[in-house]
Amino acid sequence: MADIDPTRFLADLNALRKIGEFKTGVHRPTYTPDDMESRRWLMDRMREVGLDAEMDGIGNVLGRHAGGGPRLLVGSHIETQNEAGWLDGALGVLAGLALARAGLAVDVVAFADEEGHYGSFLGSRSMIGEVSEAEIDAAAHNQDGKPLRQALREAGLEGLPRLRLDPARYRGFLELHIEQGTQLENAGLRSGVVTGIVGIRYFRIIVVGQQDHTGGTTMAERKDAAVAAMRVLHLIDERFPMHVDERTVWTCGRIVLEPNAPHVIAGRAEMIFQFRDISEAVMERLEALLHRIVAEVDRRDRCSITVERLGHSAPALADPVLHAGLVEAAKKRANGQWQPMPSGAIHDAQHVAKIMPMAMLFTPSIGGISHHWAEDTKEEDLVLALHILADAAEDCLSR
């Protein structure tokens, strides 16, 4: 068995936590000085365990294992959301480092900007060949609008080549991540073996009514966009439950009325609506249902209502062999204390899965807290996850 060093693994996590420390969490947005320091720190650690470390032109850090034979890719990301947690991303990268330190034939990767400060999974999508130079030209910071090119230049990354993953080099990709939910905690479990990453489809629903004075306009005359928007959401609330699977989720997180004034009938409403499921078939069914609901309210109401798909990502199922390896390891290390489960959040693994087998392991999030500095996981659960991951990697590499 691989000689895993959990003490050193926890020490690495705590050392990385110091870079950009914020309360009990960290603040390391992509390409900031603290983020770049953490990438250089990671390269030093990779070299200490014998990996050939390289940072590429978009900030990805890849540590290559020197030996021949079958290899695994293990990792995640190390930048964070603003004032966020110490484990989100870092856990998966430093778990990979711990496996490499134990002598397992793994390359370790830290994908850049998983957290989307400048784009959507720029690092992992770049490594599978999905990010064009034109996309980089057009990208900018999601809050302050700083061009990505400028950020890359300031980070010293301009002119560096962008690395591509060679699927022939790997048996697959493993990512350990915090759950970012309360499924495991609520079930009293210590580990989750991911069956797949859900797909997302999200939509903009626009209602056009007529802005009017609330006093001077009778109910019969009104074209109240807020009312029509509410009717769409009501039909979704009423009908979606009959057409979903057990773990489907659907959400309207954003509603914007115009002018959104207490004494003015809304002339326009915009909603962003999304659903997530592990099955493309379920998502096809729901998209058709959404269109029927919008068409029905559009026909009945005096407002005009349209829906457009803003984006989507396909579900990614875990590779059966890698998944089975994690399941066997979980049974051995934590029998009765783990469960199979889908990932409701998107991860780099979803993109890597387009070119090689993928599997993921979840460790509980205390109170489900995520993207907040208070994010945390019990040390014994972190160590358990590391052992499960190492066992599964060893099993895969030994076949």
Place this chain on the structure above:
Amino acid sequence: MADIDPTRFLADLNALRKIGEFKTGVHRPTYTPDDMESRRWLMDRMREVGLDAEMDGIGNVLGRHAGGGPRLLVGSHIETQNEAGWLDGALGVLAGLALARAGLAVDVVAFADEEGHYGSFLGSRSMIGEVSEAEIDAAAHNQDGKPLRQALREAGLEGLPRLRLDPARYRGFLELHIEQGTQLENAGLRSGVVTGIVGIRYFRIIVVGQQDHTGGTTMAERKDAAVAAMRVLHLIDERFPMHVDERTVWTCGRIVLEPNAPHVIAGRAEMIFQFRDISEAVMERLEALLHRIVAEVDRRDRCSITVERLGHSAPALADPVLHAGLVEAAKKRANGQWQPMPSGAIHDAQHVAKIMPMAMLFTPSIGGISHHWAEDTKEEDLVLALHILADAAEDCLSR
């Protein structure tokens, strides 16, 4: 019959329109230099027609008729909403001036800040004794926060006494105003005799749920504030129609989700909801219904929902005698081209009605446009309204 001069009336309206002109409308927010210039312009016009003009410590302009005997108070306001119409308010004030010019025993009034830049009907409420010095101390501009005291000082009003209306001096108050709706236009009518001004009750509904990641949180775990808010609005939409009168209106013009992000379950929702009716009994019934709806969703849903009344105004019915005078005049001047109707908007007349008889007359708004520079009314309708108002005033004063 009084010797009404419609040409001079229209000329006055067009002259006043030049002060703070904006496109085809005007921009004269309360206490701005343009607003103060318009008040001084009005005092000059009042003096020309023999009125004793005075501006008071909150900006009200009152032109007193010199003779004895029965008198009427006629007027409205002359400041405007931002980039708003040329007739809203100005019409009622300059109609009063036209009546005085024709020799009718009227005092003319322009109440300050009807449009609420600094408060709620500051001028008319001050003239009936409802505005304390403490309220003035606390008031500030609704957008930039400038203290009312500072605005009064800069406008040169500091230290002036505030005028009070003496109900014993008047047979009543007449206000001519644009409709600010499309009732008259849609019915093909040219004038509306107001039966009363509706009351308003408005409420803040607060939903407290739990902010969560849309991917990691199952439907069974969620406390989605947007869903609970929608359920409240749905029940209002479903049940209010069974409990209202013909002209009741109810509106949710403002919805604010927190954090209002596409991929985050809303942790909080705030709605401003209001209804208006001419009958206190109807409003009592609706307020009780609203509380039942909120209590029902609060009980059924996992979110916590509360409602609080933010404000209200009581309905004000037109005085039967003054109203009958306007009806008779409308029959004579525009038989078959007028209707009785409630005012869905609030006007200074609602406050003046607390101390003396009140009646109002509406003239059509083209396309119902209000609080926008494109607001307009046909000249022949303006002149018709002036004649109806003059006939009614003459009838009242001759009794």
